Structures are given as C-alpha cells and as structure tokens.
Amino acid sequence: xxxxxxxxxxxxxxxxxxxxxxxxxxxxxxxxxxxxxxxxxxxxxxxxxxxxxxxxxxxxxxxxxxxxxxxxxxxxxxxxxxxxxxxxxxxxxxxxxxxxxxxxxxxxxxxxxxxxxxxxxxxxxxxxxxxxxxxxxxxxxxxxxxxxxxxxxxxxxxxxxxxxxxxxxxxxxxxxxxxxxxxxxxxxxxxxxxxxxxxx
Numbered sequence: 001x002x003x004x005x006x007x008x009x010x011x012x013x014x015x016x017x018x019x020x021x022x023x024x025x026x027x028x029x030x031x032x033x034x035x036x037x038x039x040x041x042x043x044x045x046x047x048x049x050x051x052x053x054x055x056x057x058x059x060x061x062x063x064x065x066x067x068x069x070x071x072x073x074x075x076x077x078x079x080x081x082x083x084x085x086x087x088x089x090x091x092x093x094x095x096x097x098x099x100x101x102x103x104x105x106x107x108x109x110x111x112x113x114x115x116x117x118x119x120x121x122x123x124x125x126x127x128x129x130x131x132x133x134x135x136x137x138x139x140x141x142x143x144x145x146x147x148x149x150x151x152x153x154x155x156x157x158x159x160x161x162x163x164x165x166x167x168x169x170x171x172x173x174x175x176x177x178x179x180x181x182x183x184x185x186x187x188x189x190x191x192x193x194x195x196x197x198x199x200x
Contacts, residue, residue: 015046
C-alpha cells in the first residue's frame with residue numbers, strides 16, 4: 001500500500017518547516033472547533049506558505065501573511081453568503097443530492113471546510129464525516145466532485161496529473177514539481193525552485 005504522505009514529500013523535496021509551530025495548529029483547531037487532517041498539517045508545515053506548480057496555494061496557521069486561519073474564515077464567509085436554497089440546480093449539479101448532504105453549509109460541524117484553492121478558481125473542502133473525512137471540490141464553474149481519500153493521496157494524484165478537481169480537470173506539468181514561496185512582504189519576489197526529478 002502506497003504511503004502517500006511520504007510520496008508527496010519525496011516529490012516536493014526535503015521538508016523546510018520554516019514556520020512549523022504545533023501551538024499555532026492547537027490555536028487554529030480550538031478556534032475552528034474542528035481538527036484538520038494530520039497529513040495536511042505535515043504538508044503545510046513542510047512547505048507553506050507556498051504555491052505548487054503555478055496554481056495551488058497552501059497557507060500556514062503561524063504566519064501573519066498568508067495565514068491559514070484568516071483565509072479559512074474569509075472563505076467560509078464568502079461561500080456562506082451564496083443563497084444556495086434559492087439557486088435552481090439541475091439534479092446532477094446539486095452537491096446536496098450528489099453527496100447526501102442535509103444542507104450546504106460552510107464552517108459548521110457537518111459542513112464544508114476550505115483547506116486549499118487554486119488560481120484556476122477551484123476550491124477544495126474538507127468534510128468531517130463519521131468514520132473518515134473526505135473532500136469535495138468545486139471546479140470554479142459550479143461543478144462538484146467528491147474524493148474519499150487522504151489529503152496526501154489527493155495531492156499526490158493532483159500533482160501527477162489526474163482529474164482531482166472534477167472531470168477533465170488535470171493540470172499535468174511533466175518534470176519536477178515547481179514550488180514558490182508566497183511573499184511575506186510587499187516588496188518580496190520569491191524565486192521558484194523545483195522538487196526532485198520524477199521521471200515524467
């Protein structure tokens with residue numbers, strides 16, 4: 001069985017852990033009232049704040065800029081303002097029907113929790129279901145997909161070019177994964193770097 005967390009780290013290169021701080025995660029979990037997956041925490045600590053392959057953003061709970069807690073709160077607020085009950089969904093477009101959700105809520109006990117997004121408009125949400133969490137992805141155009149797997153597996157499959165944000169959504173970039181620190185000041189312009197060769 002594949003150890004997807006180890007596979008992701010092998011693909012991205014040695015962990016940097018620039019802002020790793022267990023107390024920041026404790027504060028975030030207490031504030032949110034939900035625990036984010038441990039493999040997600042390891043990946044965020046290892047590399048964030050970072051942009052992966054030119055599209056995906058990962059924020060960090062211990063930084064002032066690109067702060068994960070602030071981003072989650074702002075994203076929950078934005079998605080919660082959509083009048084979901086007033087929208088006229090087709091049966092195959094309504095995430096409540098597609099995934100058996102009683103309601104479409106964000107930042108609630110049984111709701112959707114944003115954990116990452118891309119500059120292509122895609123949003124990845126954690127659902128803390130009984131048994132095992134899963135992920136629901138909105139593709140930026142009203143399409144919804146469910147992925148029942150760990151975050152590390154989801155990210156690994158995303159980075160190798162599988163359709164992980166809906167049908168026909170792959171973003172494959174052959175060669176090493178590109179990483180770029182997100183600027184921690186207005187005048188900072190971080191240069192990208194690359195993970196190890198992937199043989200692809």
